[in-house]
Every structure is written in structure tokens, then in C-alpha cells.
Amino acid sequence: MTVLFSRKCEYALQGILYLAEKQYEGNISAEQIATDLNISRDFISKTLQSLVKDGIIQSHRGKSGGFSLAKDPDSMSLLDIVLIIDGNSVFESCVLGLPTCGAESPCPVHEKWGPIREASRKMLENTTVAQFQPVTGSV
Amino acid sequence: MTVLFSRKCEYALQGILYLAEKQYEGNISAEQIATDLNISRDFISKTLQSLVKDGIIQSHRGKSGGFSLAKDPDSMSLLDIVLIIDGNSVFESCVLGLPTCGAESPCPVHEKWGPIREASRKMLENTTVAQFQPVTGSV
DNA sequence: TTTAATTCGGACTATATACTCCGATTATGA
DNA sequence: TCATAATCGGAGTATATAGTCCGAATTAAA
Ligand code: SF4
Ligand code: SF4
Numbered sequence: 425m426t427v428l429f430s431r432k433c434e435y436a437l438q439g440i441l442y443l444a445e446k447q448y449e450g451n452i453s454a455e456q457i458a459t460d461l462n463i464s465r466d467f468i469s470k471t472l473q474s475l476v477k478d479g480i481i482q483s484h485r486g487k488s489g490g491f492s493l494a495k496d497p498d499s500m501s502l503l504d505i506v507l508i509i510d511g512n513s514v515f516e517s518c519v520l521g522l523p524t525c526g527a528e529s530p531c532p533v534h535e536k537w538g539p540i541r542e543a544s545r546k547m548l549e550n551t552t553v554a555q556f557q558p559v560t561g562s563v
Numbered sequence: 564m565t566v567l568f569s570r571k572c573e574y575a576l577q578g579i580l581y582l583a584e585k586q587y588e589g590n591i592s593a594e595q596i597a598t599d600l601n602i603s604r605d606f607i608s609k610t611l612q613s614l615v616k617d618g619i620i621q622s623h624r625g626k627s628g629g630f631s632l633a634k635d636p637d638s639m640s641l642l643d644i645v646l647i648i649d650g651n652s653v654f655e656s657c658v659l660g661l662p663t664c665g666a667e668s669p670c671p672v673h674e675k676w677g678p679i680r681e682a683s684r685k686m687l688e689n690t691t692v693a694q695f696q697p698v699t700g701s702v
Numbered sequence: 703t704t705t706a707a708t709t710c711g712g713a714c715t716a717t718a719t720a721c722t723c724c725g726a727t728t729a730t731g732a
Numbered sequence: 733t734c735a736t737a738a739t740c741g742g743a744g745t746a747t748a749t750a751g752t753c754c755g756a757a758t759t760a761a762a
Contacts, residue, residue: 428567428653431750437659453708467751473710485709486759502659502672514567520576520641532694533641536686540679547675555671570720592738606721612740624739625729 428544433509435463435471440505443481444497444553451490471509478508497554506548515545567683572648574602574610579644582620583636583692590629610648617647636693645687654684 429437438461446452454472458465472491475481482494493500506514520531568576577600585591593611597604611630615622621633632639645653657676 434659451708455708464751466753469709470711470751476709483709484759485707485757487705487707488760489708489758491709520573533686533690536690537683540683540686543682544676544679547672547679551672551675590738594738603721605723608739609721609741615739622739623729624727624737626735626737627730628728628738630739 428514429506429510432471432474433506435461435468436475436505436509437502438463439468439472439491440475440481440493440500440553441556443491443493444500444557447493447497451484451488451492453490457491475505475508480504480508497557498552500553501549502551502553503545503548515541567653568645568649571610571613572645574600574607575614575644575648576641577602578607578611578630579614579620579632579639579692580695582630582632583639583696586632586636590623590627590631592629596630614644614647619643619647636696637691639692640688641690641692642684642687654680 439457442457442461443452454465454469457463457472458468461468472481472483476483476491479494480500481491483489483491518537520533520537578596581596581600582591593604593608596602596611597607600607611620611622614620615630618633619639620630622628622630659670659672659676
């Protein structure tokens with residue numbers, strides 16, 4: 425079902441993007457995020473808690489509490505979020521998983537796969553959360 | 564742990580590649596394949612059975628039985644094996660899993676991700692099992 | 703000060719994937 | 733014909749991921 429990243433990672437991306445969209449609206453409750461993104465409240469909540477631990481977003485308990493960005497969305501790349509949740513094994517390991525391989529005895533696809541993997545990494549690295557914001561602008 | 568394809572799919576690729584290497588040695592037992600590839604015998608056996616069902620390899624029971632290729636390795640692409648085991652959802656779905664998306668309202672990475680996905684698909688499609696054979700040649 | 707709204711954190715269940723076990727079946731060859 | 737060597741197939745276990753539940757801590761506001 426999941427494709428390249430874990431489901432949790434996909435939710436984290438969606439959650440961050442959503443928070444960026446509402447960045448001037450103060451704390452957003454897990455309840456509201458869950459409703460709008462159509463994800464289980466408890467699960468998106470747990471997922472966002474991981475991001476809080478990493479410091480990329482903030483959380484506040486109590487009445488009118490919720491989640492909000494802790495950084496400028498301009499300085500947040502998609503890669504940041506992926507690395508927090510899934511780590512960088514996706515970009516290190518080989519697709520084929522052949523036993524005896526590596527740069528010293530490369531298989532026929534080695535030179536082809538490297539650039540593809542690098543391209544997807546660069547794509548995520550060069551795409552900031554801010555770039556996803558619709559033209560609605562501030563206020 | 565797995566990266567792009569399932570573990571089973573990785574084993575299938577390894578198994579096919581191994582059989583191609585030994586294509587002139589008749590039936591190869593699951594036992595031998597498992598030993599040489601360092602995979603559990605029962606699991607590689609089950610995995611190869613899936614490939615037998617699809618007709619890409621053959622199997623023979625009984626004494627001196629085992630597995631062998633059913634087609635010319637020249638006409639077997641890596642993509643064939645991937646599709647048998649994991650299907651083509653990897654090449655259809657989006658990495659980000661955003662809810663409201665698609666070509667009609669593309670997100671900022673849409674135009675970048677498409678070509679990357681297509682490149683990996685083409686790479687697998689254009690790489691035949693035969694290309695993996697070392698220069699040991701026949702006999 | 704009380705109430706309501708919220709995150710936090712731990713423990714729990716569900717599901718998919720990975721992997722194992724074993725008996726039945728099939729074939730070879732002594 | 734009989735022993736041996738192998739796949740086949742079904743059922744089982746293990747582990748990781750996905751997702752749920754709930755009570756405690758926290759905070760804002762009535
Ligand atoms: S040689 Fe490179 S591409 Fe081929 S299996 Fe190894 S790491 Fe992967
Ligand atoms: S618009 Fe394209 S790249 Fe963006 S989330 Fe949707 S399918 Fe993926």
C-alpha cells in the first residue's frame with residue numbers, strides 16, 4: 425500500500441503542509457487537522473508528536489491548544505520531514521538488494537540507479553514547505 | 564527495512580538472476596539456491612513457486628528436481644519480475660500521498676516526480692536478466 | 703476555582719508482511 | 733519395488749507497521 429515512504433511519513437508531510445497553510449491562525453487542534461485531512465485523530469496526533477520532539481513544529485496543551493509550525497516554512501524542506509520519520513535508508517540502500525554488490529563490483533543497473541535515487545533526494549531537498557502554499561497569502 | 568520493493572520481490576530478483584547464471588546446469592534445488600544466496604530455503608522456495616505459477620520459471624519435483632528458467636533470459640526484464648511479485652502500484656501511486664492532487668491540481672513536485680518514476684520504470688524495463696550474466700559464457 | 707478543551711504517553715489491538723513447519727505428492731534411480 | 737530427494741500447498745508463527753483507547757497532565761477561560 426505504501427509506496428516509497430511509510431504511511432506515517434505521508435501523514436507527517438500532509439500535516440506539516442496543512443499547518444503551513446494555517447500558519448497565521450495560531451494553534452490548530454489535532455481534531456481539526458484530522459477532520460480536514462480525513463485521517464484518524466489519534467494517529468495524526470501521535471505522528472505530529474514525533475515532529476514536536478524534533479522541534480520542527482510546536483504543541484500547546486490545554487484549552488485552545490494545538491499544533492503550529494516552529495520554523496519558517498521557507499527553511500523547511502520535504503526531505504527534513506522524511507528524514508525525521510523514515511530516516512535516510514531509502515536513499516542509501518539499493519533497490520535490488522543483491523548480496524554481492526556495491527561500487528567495486530557494480531551490477532548493470534548500478535550507474536543508472538544512483539542518479540535516479542539522487543534525483544529524488546534532491547527533489548525533496550530543494551522543495552520547501554513554503555512552495556506548497558496556495559496564493560491566498562498572509563492574513 | 565525494505566526500500567522500494569518487498570523483500571519477497573528482492574529475493575525473486577536474486578533467485579532469477581541466480582538461475583540465469585546456472586541456466587545450463589539443469590534443475591537447481593531450492594536447497595542449493597538458499598545456501599548460495601544465504602536465504603531461508605522454505606522462503607525462497609515459496610517465492611520461486613510464485614514465479615512458476617506465472618510461467619517465467621519451471622519446477623520439477625522428485626529426485627534431481629528443482630527450478631530452472633522457462634524463457635530466454637534475453638526476453639526477461641527486471642520489470643517482469645517486479646510486476647509479478649509486487650504489481651505496478653509503485654509506478655502508479657504518488658510518493659507524497661497528498662489527498663487532493665493529481666494532474667488537474669498538481670502540487671509543486673508533480674512535474675518533477677513523474678519523470679523520476681518513469682526513469683526507474685524504464686530502467687527496470689530495459690534491463691534484461693541476460694545483462695547480469697558474467698562473461699563466463701555458455702558451457 | 704471550576705470546567706472544558708486539549709496534548710501527552712503508555713498500552714493495547716489490527717493488519718500486512720516475513721518467515722517456518724510439515725505432511726502429501728512426485729519423480730529418480732538403485 | 734523401494735528408498736531417497738525434491739517441490740507443493742496449507743497452515744502456522746514472528747515481527748513490523750498501522751491504528752485505537754484512555755487516563756493523566758496542562759492550560760484557558762467562565
Ligand atoms: S551493484 Fe548497485 S545497483 Fe546493483 S544491486 Fe548493488 S547497489 Fe544495487
Ligand atoms: S500533485 Fe502529483 S506529485 Fe503532488 S501529491 Fe499529487 S500525485 Fe503526488
